[in-house]
Amino acid sequence: MTEIFTGSFTQQEPIPEEAIEAAMAVLRHGRLHRYNVVPGELGETALLEQEFAAQMGAKYCLAVSSGGYALATALRAVGVQPGDPVLTNAFTLAPVPGAIASVGARPIFVGVTESLTIDLADLEAKLDQAKVLMLSHMRGHLCDMDRLMQMCDAAGVIVIEDCAHTMGAAWHGQLSGRQGAIGCYSCQTYKHVNSGEGGLLITDDEELAAKATMLSGSYMLYERHLAAPVPEVFERIKYTTPNVSGRMDNLRAAILRPQLRDLDRQVQRWNERYDEIVAGLRGTPGLTIVERPEEETYVGSSIQFLLLEWSPERIAEVIRRCAARGVELKWFGGAEPSGFTSRYDSWRYADSVPMPASDRILAGIMDMRVPLTFSLEDCRLIARIIRSEVGAVYQS
Numbered sequence: 001m002t003e004i005f006t007g008s009f010t011q012q013e014p015i016p017e018e019a020i021e022a023a024m025a026v027l028r029h030g031r032l033h034r035y036n037v038v039p040g041e042l043g044e045t046a047l048l049e050q051e052f053a054a055q056m057g058a059k060y061c062l063a064v065s066s067g068g069y070a071l072a073t074a075l076r077a078v079g080v081q082p083g084d085p086v087l088t089n090a091f092t093l094a095p096v097p098g099a100i101a102s103v104g105a106r107p108i109f110v111g112v113t114e115s116l117t118i119d120l121a122d123l124e125a126k127l128d129q130a131k132v133l134m135l136s137h138m139r140g141h142l143c144d145m146d147r148l149m150q151m152c153d154a155a156g157v158i159v160i161e162d163c164a165h166t167m168g169a170a171w172h173g174q175l176s177g178r179q180g181a182i183g184c185y186s187c188q189t190y191k192h193v194n195s196g197e198g199g200l201l202i203t204d205d206e207e208l209a210a211k212a213t214m215l216s217g218s219y220m221l222y223e224r225h226l227a228a229p230v231p232e233v234f235e236r237i238k239y240t241t242p243n244v245s246g247r248m249d250n251l252r253a254a255i256l257r258p259q260l261r262d263l264d265r266q267v268q269r270w271n272e273r274y275d276e277i278v279a280g281l282r283g284t285p286g287l288t289i290v291e292r293p294e295e296e297t298y299v300g301s302s303i304q305f306l307l308l309e310w311s312p313e314r315i316a317e318v319i320r321r322c323a324a325r326g327v328e329l330k331w332f333g334g335a336e337p338s339g340f341t342s343r344y345d346s347w348r349y350a351d352s353v354p355m356p357a358s359d360r361i362l363a364g365i366m367d368m369r370v371p372l373t374f375s376l377e378d379c380r381l382i383a384r385i386i387r388s389e390v391g392a393v394y395q396s
Contacts (some may be wrong), residue, residue, distance in 0.1 A: 005326035005381055009369045012194055015255060016262070022254035032249045034063075035221045042226065044253035050226035051201075052260060056175055056183070058202035060209035061227040063248035064216050067186025070199035071099035071134065073246065074160045074182040077211040078103050078132060085130040087157070089118050090344040090358050091332070091365070092136035096162055097347050100134060107350045111358040113320045116290055116304055116365070117143035119358070120151065127155040135159055137166040137176060139304055139367065142296045145171040145179050160184065167192040168267040170297040177202055182212075187252070190369065192266065192301060193259040195252035206233045214238060217245030266372065267299050273370050273379045274300020280383020281305060286394035287387075288364075301370055307390070308364040314393050315364075321389040327382055333363035342366065 015023075026044060031037060034045035045063050053061035064070050080086060082104030088096055091112035092232070100107045109130055111119035133152055135143075152159050159180030163169075166176035167185050177183020182205075185191075187198030203209050206229035213222055214237060222234045259266075282289055288306035292298050306339060307315055312333065319329050330341050337346045343362055344352050370379070 002325065003381060003385060005375060005378065005385060007326070007378055009328040009371065010190075010348060011371060011373050012189055012236055013372050013381040015194065016207045016258050018258040019255045021060075022257065023251055026251050026254045027393055032251050034247050034250055034253070035219075035224055037224065041110055043224065044250040044257065045248050045340060046224060046226045048248075048253040048257050048260075049228075051257060052200055053227040055260060056202050056265075057178060058183075058227065059204045059227075060202065060206070060210050062201045062209065062216055062225075064199045064201060065246040067162075067184060067188060067191070067199040068095035068196050069246040070184035070186075071096065071160065071162060071217050072102045073212050073244070074184055074201060074208075074317075075099060075103050075105065075132070075134070076215055076244070077208045078160065078181060080132055084132070084253040086341055087123065087126060087130045088178060089134040089136040090355055091116060091362060092138045092162070093164075093340055094337075094342050094347065096134060096136045097344075097350050101347075101349050107344075107347075107352075109344045109350075109352055109355065112356050112361050114288070114290070114306065114308075114361055115143070115293075116361075116394075117150070117374050118142040120144065123148070124151055127151060130157065132158045132160065134162060135180065136162040137164075137169070140165040140169060140299050141172045141290070141304075142166065142169060142176060142293075142298070144293075144295070145174070149179050164188075164191055165301070166299060168263050168301045172295050173297070181205060181207060187256055192263065192270075192299060193256055195255045198248055198256065205323055206230075207237065210234045210237050211241050214241040215244050215246075217243050217247050219243070248387065269372055270370060271298070272376060273372070273374055274298075274303055274378050276304045276379035277303050277370065277383045280380055281387055284387045284390050286310070287390050302367060303370055304365055304367050306361070306364045307366060308360070310364060312363075315366075318366075318390055318393050322386060323392065325385045325389070327385050329386070330367040332367065 039323040090109040111122040161180040163177040164186035169176040185200040210233045
């Protein structure tokens with residue numbers, strides 16, 4: 001009998017009871033705005049920033065309205081101006097070049113390798129074209145961060161890390177987001193903590209932290225932050241830094257704080273599911289597993305594999321056959337954007353040139369979410385279905 005998967009690829013786990021109780025407390029007192037506090041009250045958002053900074057080993061943290069807003073704020077804080085070039089990944093999601101475009105800057109796309117990380121040889125060739133790299137750890141894949149930082153430091157290029165898919169990941173034991181000047185995280189529903197929308201920004205640079213805080217819309221209330229520089233730093237920049245309001249509110253912060261305390265356990269659970277799927281797919285004819293380097297501590301909240309040199313028609317047939325059995329695969333090789341699977345040549349607000357080596361890889365990238373609502377048996381079943389349908393199309 002043909003096996004069918006009946007689960008949902010978009011259903012998340014319930015918000016933890018502790019987070020619900022914290023949210024209800026905020027709703028009952030009504031002080032949702034982060035700066036609306038009573039005497040002696042610290043506020044959920046300020047506490048979230050303090051706790052996340054400590055968790056990440058960073059000096060400063062700012063909570064904002066989304067991961068994309070964090071990226072744009074980071075660009076403004078490091079001094080990117082309209083017309084400036086900014087290096088970034090050819091393989092990423094639209095909010096990354098979108099953040100660059102939102103400040104009037106120009107993305108310069110850097111290629112992707114079969115490891116689904118930024119092509120360091122292509123980056124090295126382009127380092128003299130910009131002063132900032134917005135590095136996307138797309139779908140949770142970390143490149144050789146030691147080599148990347150050596151290259152960028154030598155060239156005087158500032159690194160902003162997009163860690164939307166790597167909260168809790170690490171390279172050589174160093175947490176993702178701690179190598180660059182600024183690390184940016186997303187708290188959107190499909191990321192590693194869920195407040196619907198939301199973002200976090202961390203840095204050890206006091207001036208960047210102060211500028212980001214002013215940009216987020218702190219007015220002159222920066223002393224109500226617990227993970228921010230001393231007031232003297234704000235005094236230097238407060239009249240020259242615009243207010244581009246994008247604050248997080250106390251309700252979302254209340255929901256996030258208990259989830260962040262449980263992050264390590266959730267990472268372990270994601271990786272158990274990811275590893276089951278990888279084990280089930282390994283050795284499938286025509287299918288290339290994306291191998292993880294020993295130096296990388298990953299978070300397997302999604303999985304990617306490659307169907308290299310397959311025709312679009314045969315890939316579409318795999319997608320159709322898996323969907324008929326309840327397995328939702330996304331494809332980054334389509335000629336037109338579909339959902340979140342756009343490519344560097346989809347973003348027509350940004351100039352690009354053909355990248356044949358990267359196009360070959362993008363044409364074969366298959367992507368699948370791995371929500372924690374899946375059991376380990378679900379993951380084994382999903383792997384069997386993919387293996388069966390890829391094999392059937394490959395042999396046809």
